Every structure is written in C-alpha cells, then in structure tokens.
Amino acid sequence: MQNYYAGNPLNRLSYLRSSPSFLASALESPKASFIPLDSLQPLCKNDKDGVRRLLTIKWSDVQEFIGDPKQVFHGVDGKRDEDVPELAILGKEAARLGKSKVGELSPQEKRQYFLNQPALVFLGVDERSAPESAKSLPLSKPDDNSTLESHSPHGEPYWAIDVSSCTELKKQILIKNERAMFMELRSGAQTMPNEEASIAAEARSLVDWNTRNRFCPACARPIRSVWAGWKRSCIPGEPSGEGADAEPACVSRKGVHNFSYPRTDPVVIMAVLSPDRERILLGRQRTWPARFYSCLAGFIESGESLEEAVRREVYEEAGIVIGEVGYHSSQPWPFPSSLMFGCWGIAESADAEKDVRVDLDNELEDARFFTREQVLKVINSTKPMQLSREQIAKIDGQGGPARDELDAAKRKADEQGAFMMPPATAIANTLVTAWATGKLFNQHPASSTNASSKM
C-alpha cells in the first residue's frame, strides 16, 4: 500500500553526498532541476485541467546566486577543520562583503555568513528514463574524479534551494514563469500528482531542517551545511557560546551522537477496532472543523516499541485497552518531518464502547466508535473532501477562535448522520477505507505462508 507523499522516484545516491566533484557536476548539469522554496512553499502552477503541478528551474536560473560549483562543496565531508569553503551560495549577497574567501572575513562576518547561508539540498537523481543496465554503474569508492557522468550517466539531478531571502531571484522566477506561485504544500498537495508531491515533501523537510537548525545544540556554535544538506556541523574555530575564553571542541565531533543529521519523528496512527472488528474508533480535537473525525495518533516516545506506543496513545487519549496490534503501511508527512506508522489495534473489552473516555489526557473533545455503514456512507459520498486553508490551520492547532456557535449547532444536528474524514492524501483515510472495505489486515508475503517456509 503506497500512501500519498511516499513513492518518491528519485535515487538518492546517499553515498555520494560527501563527494565534492560529484556534487559540483550534478549542480551545474544542464539536466539538473531546482525546486525553489519560499518560506517552505515550493513553486507551483495549475495546469489547464486545474491540476497543481510542481515547477522547477534550471542551473542557468540560479547560477549567479550560487557561485562557483567547485567552491560550494569544498570541504563538504566536514572532516577537516581547515576545509572551510570559499564564499558561495549567498551569491550577490556575499559579493557585497567584497571578499571571496571565508578566511578573509572578520569573526562577526563569518558568523553572519554561515547563519544566513540559504539551504541547498541534493535530493537525488531521476533515473526512470535510463536503460536498466545504466543505473548506478559499478564503481570503486567515490574519488576526486567522481562525476554525475561516471555515477549516473542517465540521471537527472534534483535540488532544493531556499530562496526566502533572495528577493531578486524570487522576482526573476515569478516574471519568467507566468501564473506560477509559491504555495503551501499541504493545501496545494491535494491535487498535485503523487510523485511530484513526494519529491516536494523531501525538499520541504530538508529545507526546513537546514533552515531552523542554525546553532549546535551541544556547544552553541553556528553550524554549516555539509553533505549537500544532509548533515550540519559546527563551524571550525568559532568561540563557543559559553564565553569567549572557553573554546572546547564540541562533543558532536566524536562518538555516537545524532543531532548532526536530519531529524525524522516517528508517529503512530491507528485504526482502533471493536473486538468484533465491526466498529472503528475515531476522535476529534476541540479546535477541528465541525463534524471532523480522524484516527487517533501520537508521537512514539524514546524507549517505546511501535506496538507499545499504539497502546499508550489509545489508552491516554480514549481510555481504551488494546490487545493485538498490527502494522498496515507508512507515510512520510513533511510538516515538518514526521513518518506516520499506520497500524490497527483491537480493543480488549467487549464493553469498549462504554469505556471510551477523553478525560485522561484531555487531548480529544470526543471519541466514539462508528459503524461500517456510517463510514461507508462518508467514503462513498459523491463530493470529495476538500479542506480549506483555514480548516487545515485549525487541524494543526494554529486556528484562531474555537468554532462558532453555528458550527456547534450543525454538529448537534448531524450527530447521528454524516461526518467529515481526512482527505485521501492522509494515511488516516487509507486506514479507515482499508478497514471499511475489508483490506486492513496484511497477508504477507503475498504468495506464501509460514507453513510453506518451515523446514
């Protein structure tokens, strides 16, 4: 089962992110596509059928803002302190400093230079048009001569670039691409073809991570991008934040640690079923649009297994004790960078419907079991669910005032009738629909059972 935002067609070639020569050739390639993001919103355009499409630009469009490709990735492996790059990426902004090498900057200029350097992320290569034999040719360890041609001759590189602070570049992009707009991925994605949305999701998560993580959480030094956006390291030689005198090496420079790498937050979301599996538990938060119900969900905590997180969340949010738990499918959720693990769980008590209570963690306003008939009625409704930007903000907890009296009245009237569910782009919809149509329980592998694999 492939959920929306999954199915990314790019070959990430993750092992080449530390190769300056490969990255430089993938950057300046005429085959390269750049996804510009303004405040995390990718460039989009509606086609003649009203379908939202992801727009990309070329190296020639961004070249003057990035600078010399050879310099951008100098020291990209982040291993040696002396590997400080020449000025790059800031382009015109950096040029204003009137200096071409980082070593020429004053400590304050250097700090500002790295803190304001826009994110540039290598997303992977599109090899879908390559003959099978030409994908990822045999090679030895990436070396000083690695290039796009030597590693992925038919690959079309994809990059994400944060243009939020590049006023001139944004202007040029919008002039050149008539009717194009920077659009929030979440509301825009509902009509965007899945493969484009999945690439945009990767771009959004990585640009977000690079943009919001500017200082080392261990030593407070400004950090800089290495590995083409997939790692961030302390700037060498910067005084630490604890006082100009003290300058201990950051603990992140050795040992097992994890804060240098992009963060992905695992989340459980579950179809909770009555013991006879004929009813499903859905809940709603106080701030959500009227009559909107969805699957229970929550972040997996440190020291919990997937199954334990499902049981804890359902108990804390709805007071229901869960027995058997299973996995259905997963979905990357780029707001900012979660991975949703879609599961099912069977309530243990035959009285589960009476056990529902939302006064433990008070996260939900209401939770209740719905019948298959009620759910199918919503699924088969002729008008597809489209959430407005305002409704999405409410679901994210960013809404303004709680829904008004009118909403409350509507909800009461419809209490036994139709309700709203998340759109097909959300894994909650996948889970509920799979249950309602008898496809929730994976039978793996498709062509075998344990019996046949026993000795």
Place this chain on the structure above:
Amino acid sequence: MQNYYAGNPLNRLSYLRSSPSFLASALESPKASFIPLDSLQPLCKNDKDGVRRLLTIKWSDVQEFIGDPKQVFHGVDGKRDEDVPELAILGKEAARLGKSKVGELSPQEKRQYFLNQPALVFLGVDERSAPESAKSLPLSKPDDNSTLESHSPHGEPYWAIDVSSCTELKKQILIKNERAMFMELRSGAQTMPNEEASIAAEARSLVDWNTRNRFCPACARPIRSVWAGWKRSCIPGEPSGEGADAEPACVSRKGVHNFSYPRTDPVVIMAVLSPDRERILLGRQRTWPARFYSCLAGFIESGESLEEAVRREVYEEAGIVIGEVGYHSSQPWPFPSSLMFGCWGIAESADAEKDVRVDLDNELEDARFFTREQVLKVINSTKPMQLSREQIAKIDGQGGPARDELDAAKRKADEQGAFMMPPATAIANTLVTAWATGKLFNQHPASSTNASSKM
C-alpha cells in the same frame, strides 16, 4: 513478538508531565525509586546467581541534592516567561552561589546554572501491583491540586537522575550499596532481566537527550528542562547568541516545530531473503570482530516510507533489488535513542546471490547469503554469544585498529563454517532466528483473516 528493551512496565502518565503539584508529590513520595546514572551508566549490581540487576535509590538519598520539590517544577509547563524556578536540583552546588532565586543571579550565573543543571526525568509509575479498578482513576484536567494519590494511588513513581557532576552523591551511593557499580547498559544488559533493561533504556535515552542538548538550535539561548525532562525550552530573557544587542523571540516559541521534544531516530533493519526464501543476506563491516555477520540496517530518511527505506538501504549496501517488504517487530535501542523497525524483504532476482556488491556505498566489507542450515548451526551452538566490551566498541565503530592478521587468518579458515551473530538481545538475532525457524511472516490478526471481516 517482544524484543529486548521493549516491554517497559511503567505507565508514563505523559499528560501529567506538565503538572507541578503531581510531579512534586511523585518526587517526594516514599514509594519513589530513582535510577542514578553516571555518564549514562545506570547503577547496577550482580546478584548471587550472577544476574545483573538494576539498582534504585530513594528520595531520602537524593533529597539534599535536589532541593524543595515545590520549587523544582515551578513553571514546568514552560508557557509563561515569568515562570522561572527558584534554585533547585543542583542542591549543594547551587547553594554555594549563596542565592535562592534565579532572579537574584547575574546573567552569567544564571546561564551557568541552567547549563549545568543535572537531568531529572519522570519515567512513569509502576502500577503492576494495583487492583485493576484503581489504575488511573477518573479525573478532570490536571489542576493545582493533582497529586500522585489522586491520579495513581497505587503507583510507584520512577525517576532518572544524572549524577555525573554530583561527586558527593555518587560517593554516598557507592558506600551505601556494597558491590554496586555504574555500568554501561549495553554490555551489562545482556544478563539484565528485560523489564529492568527496558526501564533503564528509557532512562538512558532521556538523560542523554537532556544532557547533550544544552542550547536552542534556533537561537543559541541556553535551554532548560520543562515537563520533567520531556521538553526543553529557551531560557526566557537570555540574550541570543547572535549578538548582545539582538534579542528576537525564538522561533521555537510558536508554530509547528519539533526540536523542543526528545528525538527518536527510526531505523530499518531487515532479513533479506532469496526469492525462494531459503537463504538470508547478512553483512559485516570492516571494523567488526572477525566472522561477525548481522542484518543490513540504516536510518530512515526524511521523505521515505518504511518500505522505501528498506529497499534503498539494501540496494546501497549490497546492490540487491528488493520486491515485497513486510514488518516483523520493533525494538527501542537506547544508544542514544533509536527505534529499530525489524522488516523482511524478498530479493527480486533469481540471481540475487551473484548480484551482491558492496562497492556502492562501501559501508560493508562483505555481504553474502547464508543457508538455513548454516544459520541454524550458529543458533543451536551450545555456547551463547557474549560480546566483550571491546567487541561492542568495534561494532559501534569506536574500536581502535582494524582486526589483526590473526583474525583475518581465522576468518579465512572458517569461511564456509561457523560465524558469529548478534546476541539474543538484538533484534537482528530475533529476525534471523524467526526466519530460520519459520516464524518470520506475521499472520494478523491471530484469529481472523480479511475474508471474515469483509461485508
């Protein structure tokens, strides 16, 4: 299937982490147990049968180092800027400052106070001895009067406390507990009962996260613990790291963000099978002990589904194209805070054995398919696998020189014979054993199929 480090018996009561009155009563309760950790090593002792046991201490042991429970959690919800606690937790250390309120400290003293405040984490309550009816009594939203008694009358609270910098406390603990030692969880865990190891795992991950994240990655301000160790927030009113003049509010104070909460890194680890499912792919890294083989594994990246991460890792590490992928079980791995998703994948090509190549990402020294017979021979070996501290360090990539010539010779001699696998405490062992004994493929739910749940 419950893996080692899973099965934590504590009820985390996560919704009470922001209640100062509940936390205070759970802290000073005579029923409370404290797990002291020195450099992330929990206090342990071998019992008369040589089984390693987790040791805990009581409130009376730590009281003088923590201070007034009412003050420790003042402002624990982190919502209001003025909610800055009185001096607490540092105990004797803080007393040396000769001041009792944070407001009395100079900016430099305040900064040092928060940066050096030892981690104190509420892990949950043990309610196993409580009658069913007494677990998590009905309640309204936690209020100013919430206590351990009102929310979990039979619960025994568990806390983790970092004693690394409390020399006097460490001395007292070791004098009071004869033959006790602070021991690395990883090597020690191999004989520790699972429930104790799972509590220690939660403690280790959370103390690690609190200890290593000292500055806000968005604004470089020192951060302090709120929510009893489960959230860290910027110290209000601190000048930001960008210059004493500028003092913008941190972006982490509003909107959707994730770096204030403990990080959990999702990892895929997989049993890769030949198309006929009669052989399993295992690999080894150059620095591992001789003849040591394990399942392929790697971090799930932003914008990837679980299944896509399995396919990418197997392709990048061993050149094998995977078709069907399924989930088996999961394991919290507290080094520092991963969650291992144990999966299986079926190689697509009948020639998979010939396709194996490790020259793409060069992460493995060798990868090969083993027969069921070879694997069963290792599993049924009479001597259980025990890794030395040195061998574990090698597996973690912290080892010294590569294995010596002797090892290489040994490996060659045994090439077709026995090899070493991870111990039973590792999910890699779970997966390999499940495959070898015909139990790898989950049939869910246990008592039903899709057919019976179809309408």
